[in-house]
Amino acid sequence: MKLTTAQIDHYHENGFLIVDGLFTEDEVQGIRDGVHQIDDKPMPNIIREENGAIRSVFAPQTIREEFDWLYKQERLVVPTQQLLNDPSIYLYQYKLNNKKAFGGGIWEWHQDYPFWHIDDGVKESNMLSVMVLLQDTDHAQGPLMFIPRSHTTGIADFQHKEHLTEGTIALENSLNGDLKFTIKNELIKKMVDQDGIEPGIGKIGTAIFFHPNVYHGSNANISPYDRNTAIMTYNVTSNLPEDRKEKNRPDYICLRDFNPIQIDNRSIREVTQSISVSI
Ligand SMILES: O=C(O)CCC(=O)C(=O)O
Numbered sequence: 001m002k003l004t005t006a007q008i009d010h011y012h013e014n015g016f017l018i019v020d021g022l023f024t025e026d027e028v029q030g031i032r033d034g035v036h037q038i039d040d041k042p043m044p045n046i047i048r049e050e051n052g053a054i055r056s057v058f059a060p061q062t063i064r065e066e067f068d069w070l071y072k073q074e075r076l077v078v079p080t081q082q083l084l085n086d087p088s089i090y091l092y093q094y095k096l097n098n099k100k101a102f103g104g105g106i107w108e109w110h111q112d113y114p115f116w117h118i119d120d121g122v123k124e125s126n127m128l129s130v131m132v133l134l135q136d137t138d139h140a141q142g143p144l145m146f147i148p149r150s151h152t153t154g155i156a157d158f159q160h161k162e163h164l165t166e167g168t169i170a171l172e173n174s175l176n177g178d179l180k181f182t183i184k185n186e187l188i189k190k191m192v193d194q195d196g197i198e199p200g201i202g203k204i205g206t207a208i209f210f211h212p213n214v215y216h217g218s219n220a221n222i223s224p225y226d227r228n229t230a231i232m233t234y235n236v237t238s239n240l241p242e243d244r245k246e247k248n249r250p251d252y253i254c255l256r257d258f259n260p261i262q263i264d265n266r267s268i269r270e271v272t273q274s275i276s277v278s279i
Contacts, residue, residue: 001075003082011083015151015214016200022075023132023205030268032134034066035096035228045252047175049105056175057096059252060230067094069271071232072264076130076207080234083209084126088260092116092127092235093253098228099142104221105177106142109188112233113212114155114181115174120254121242127235131208134228137201142221144200144208144229147191150215157184171249183215191215234261 001022003011011017038046038057045058060067070076071091081087093116098104112129116122137143150156159182164173173180200208210216212233221227241254248254 001078003079007079008082011209011211014146014148014198016146016148016198016208016210016216017083018200018202019079019207019209020202021205022207023073025204027268028132028134028205030272031066031070031132031230032228033272034060034064035098035134037064044250047172049100049103049177051103053100053104054098055105056098059094059255060096061091061094062252065271065275066268067096067230069264069266069268070132070230072261074263074265076232077234077261077263079209080128080130083128084234084236086126086236086238088237089234090237090258090260091232091255092122092241093129093233093255095231096228097131097231099218099221099226101224101226102222104142104227106220107144107177107216107218108179108182109147109215109217110179110182111151111156111213111215114158116212116241116254117155118181119174119249121244122235122239124239125212126239127212127233129210129212129231129233131200131210132230132232133202133204133206133208134230135226136203137206137227137229139199139201140221140223141225141227142219142223143227144210144216144218146198146200146210147188147215148195148198150191150195151211151213153191154213156187156215158182159184171253174253188215
């Protein structure tokens with residue numbers, strides 16, 4: 001699938017692009033079945049809310065084949081190559097972000113690139129993320145929200161957080177509801193006054209491409225419906241993270257297989273059938 005010029009222009013102008021119906025309900029069902037199979041035992045790549053519910057599963061492609069299949073889909077890879085204007089892309093980060101009904105947690109306003117630039121040493125912001133909606137998602141479920149055009153400001157000034165000092169910042173402050181790199185409230189206000197807020201909502205199977213510098217965040221989900229998503233971040237192979245040896249963030253956060261993605265042409269049914277045969 002190729003994006004049209006109008007879609008590409010929309011992405012570059014606004015910092016995000018919503019594409020309805022990129023995946024069928026059947027395909028998403030295959031992915032959701034995989035989500036339900038995830039083992040409940042504590043693992044470093046599974047991040048939980050304070051109440052114990054799963055918030056994020058990092059590197060799910062290493063756990064189940066359905067997730068591996070998803071990020072290699074031509075429908076994601078080709079548009080990413082178009083938007084990044086580069087044929088050589090690899091998977092930089094991958095997570096399933098879950099927001100359980102009646103209480104899934106917030107994501108404060110932030111940009112993604114500061115984490116990748118400062119913590120992983122990635123030099124350029126020529127990367128992007130795609131969120132795939134794993135169920136119909138509307139305003140009430142704590143959808144991702146964007147401030148259009150905010151990606152043009154570069155890295156924004158961070159909001160000072162009194163309680164987060166050098167000594168108390170942990171790896172979790174990139175993953176939990178208390179992020180270390182958030183955006184100054186004054187700046188958020190200014191940008192929202194100018195350009196408003198757009199929600200990343202849509203039917204099951206919708207894909208939302210977003211720029212690493214676009215300001216985004218999401219509210220809690222107190223609706224009676226889950227809000228589950230898969231978020232894949234792609235990078236170009238000429239823009240690798242630095243090798244900081246023992247200071248590297250764990251591989252499940254900053255993936256280090258830099259091989260360009262090979263498209264997986266199988267159907268989700270072929271994938272799920274091969275899983276059930278091998279179990
Ligand atoms: O899942 C969400 O609502 C937020 C995700 C997010 O902000 C991110 O992946 O950077």
